[in-house]
Amino acid sequence: FPASIDVVRQIVNDYEIAQVFLAETKEVLTGKSKITENDLKLKVRKWESLKLECPEVKSLQKHIRIAHRWALRVKKSGIEDGSASISNLNLLIQEYEDEDFLVAMPTEYSKLKQATCDHCLCRQPHEGFMIECDFCGEWYHGSCVGVTKARAERREKYTCVRCVVVNKYKDSAKSALRSVRKWSNANELRKARQTENQKHQRKVRKEERDIEVRTNDADEILRKLAKLQNGNSDISSALNGVLANNDKTEKCAMKCPAGINGILNSELSKEREVLQIELKKVNSAVGCSQQRYSTLRAETEQRKLMMIKEDSVSSKLREWFGKVQFLILAPVSEEQAESGRPLLDGSLSPPMITLINDTIFLGIAQFPDVVLVTKAFYVMSWCIRALSILAKKPSVEEFRSLESQRESYRISEEKGLRILRTILDRFDVWQGKVKIALAPVPGKKELFDVALLSRLVAETKNLVLVCPEESRLWLTIEDNGARHCSCGGPSDGSFMLACEGGCDKWYHGKCVNLDQAAADLLSSWICPSCSRKKAGIDLNIPEEHVSCPVAAATEEIENHSIDCVDQVSPHAPDPNSLWPAFGPHASPFAISAMGETSNGKESASHIPLASDGSYQANVCLPVESGCFPTLVKQGA
Structure with a gap:
């Protein structure tokens, strides 16, 4: 027994501390919440200060070592440079989320979650170069959007296809707004025309200066050529005089087979050739400038005539552009805003169609500002549909329809929009490979190349689109x-039925002209081969009477329904927030954008129609027309 009471008190105190520590440690080990590494290390140091041993402390030390090894695996996984395997990252996440993983590693865990969440148009996790x-702020796989790491390093900024569409929508709305403001009052019209004329005149003056400068250059070259020719004759005459008075010089000259003129020509031919080439270039440039100048002068006359025509129908134009403002760009009510919204399939809204119809009946469809606003209607409608499709992983049908609609609306394929066509072309190439790989061959017993099919499945990661053929491959x-x-x-997932005549083969329903409903009514079914065998027909005789329409049916890749992940990207712009383009008519944004426009007291709810009130949109694009779909009367 200790001789000193102080020693006894110290032992009792250490015992009490140890009991509290053990209770806390057991609670940590058995609890479901994680604890930080620093807190665990403090507990271990505290116990080590007691100079005692217990299995609970060793367990804490073990968990710290496990956490260190796990963090090292995260670092070596390639997550920093984008080369990590998604399956490996998911495994690391599962280990961390397990109840037995005691140490909290929020930084590493956050990186893993970020790397495995869905990105890009394909809505797939972080993988490879992005x-x-x-x-x-959306991340895109380089292979999906056609951007390599080397190209990305040369770019100052990258604009994704969604943001390109948003910018195109806003630019179209602003161009329509400029026309509306132009015709809102006389001052705006005068300013707009003055600005347009100044821009046009600057182009004219530039061509005039270019023609003058290049004409002077041509004259200077001609003078040099003439001087070169005259100088050649003078030198030749002088040399001939020298030769006549100097026997030695004449003997030297006689050694040159071409004589004096040959010497001069060889020396000056290169200079003359250079001047002639330069003269040809200058004359060509003068011709191009003169052609552009003539075009600009013709445009000047056309602009004057167009202004006269516009002034003759100015009241109709002001009325029409006022309706564009109140019905489309900045509607006066929520009902009108909803009514003017483009349809989900990218079609024009009824008010847009009515407005375009009005241009025909009012006789103003040919004016540049009207054409510009009409084009803006189509661009804005297409952009809203495009944003809805690109917000999640799109299907092939949606993508084809979107690209086809862009072409029918004659929307220019800007650099940022070319990726849409590239994605479709990439898919078409892949689809062709699948069609060849799964091509049916009657009578062939050799198995399909599973290794090739597996490679085709792996290629779907870079296709962006929901591929119906992927299910056939799997x-x-x-x-x-x-x-x-x-x-x-x-x-391939289509309806099939088995022969009950003894061969036990499976047949596509389409190949034997049976659907599932008809097959359910049969008590049993025997394939054509077994039927012929039972009837005693020689199986070596070709089955001329047995039709097999399937060969065509199975050769064409069917569109099986694949559940498309309707996961909308959190970074995707909301199409609903873009309409109307400038907000409600009374909003500060609309007031600021519209400037000194009409006060909106006139009613925009009624749109004058034709006398019979019957006309509709014709969705066909006339080949000979440079504008957009022409709207015609019913029954025309």
Whole structure:
């Protein structure tokens, strides 16, 4: 027993501290919440200061070592340079989220979650080289948007296709707004025309200066050529005089087979050739400038005539542009805003169609400002649809329809929009490979190349689109590449039925002209081959009477329904927030944008129609017309 009471008190105190520590440690080990590494280390140091041993402390030390190894694996996974495997990252996340993982590692865990969340148009996790849009903050796979790391390093900023569409929408709305403001009152019209005339005159004066400068250059070259020719004759005469008075010089000259003129020509031919080439270039430039100048002068006359025509129908133009303002750009009510919104399929709204119809009946459809606003209607409608489709992983059908609509609306394929066509072209190439790989061959028993099919499945990561053919590939791989039916095609997910005549083969319903409803009514079904065998027909005789329409059906890749992940990107712009383009009529933004426009007291709810009130939009684009879809009367 200790001799000193102080020693006893110290032992009792250490015991009490140890009991509290053990209780806290057991609570940490058995609890579901994680604890930071620093807190664990403090507990271990506190216990070590007691100079005692217990299994709980060793367990804490073990958890710290596990956390260190896990953090090292995260660092070595390639997450920093984008080379990490998604499956490996998901495994690390699962380990961390397990209840047995005691140490909290928020920094590493946050990186893992960020790397495995969905990005890009394809809505897939972070993998490989990626590039961030400098405007919306969305990350894109370089392989999906066609940007390599080397190209990205040369770019100052990257604008994604979504932001390009948003900018195109806003630019179209602003161009329509400029026309509306131009015709809102006389002062705006005068300023706009003055600005346009000044721009045009600057172009004219520039061409005049270019013609004058290049004409002077041509005259100077001609003078040099003439001087060169005259100088050649003078030198030749002088040399001939010298030769006549000097026997030695004459003997030397006689050694030159070409004589004096040959010497001069060889020396001056290069200079003359250079001047002639330069003269040809200058004359060509003068011709181009004169052609542009003539075009600009003709445009000047056309502009004057156009202004006269505009002034003759100025009241109609002001009325029409006022309706554009109150119905489309800055509606006066929520009902009108909703009514003017483009349709989900990218079609024009009824008010837009009515306004375009009005241009025909009012006789103002040919004026540049009207054409510009009409074009803006189509661009804005297409952009809103494009943003809805690009917000999530799009289907092939949606993408094809979107690109087809862009072409029908004659929307220019800007640099940022070319990726849409590139994505479709990439998919078409892949689809062609799938069609060849899964091509049915009647009578062929060789299995499909499963390795090739697996590579085609792996390529879908860079296709961006929801691919209906992917399910066919997976089903064929799971079936070990087996061929079925008389067409020799795969088990592709379409309706199939088995022969009960003894061969146990599977046939596509389309190949034997049976759908599932008809097959359900049959008590049993025997394939054509087994039927012929039972009837005693020689199987070596070609089955001329047995139709197999499937060969065509299975050769064409069917569009199987694949559940499209309707996960909308949090970075995708909301199309609803873009309409109306300048907000309600009374909003500060609309007032600031419209400037000194009409006070809005006139009613915009009634739009004058034709006398019979019957006309509709014709969605066809006339080949000979340079404008947009022409609206015609019903029954015309």
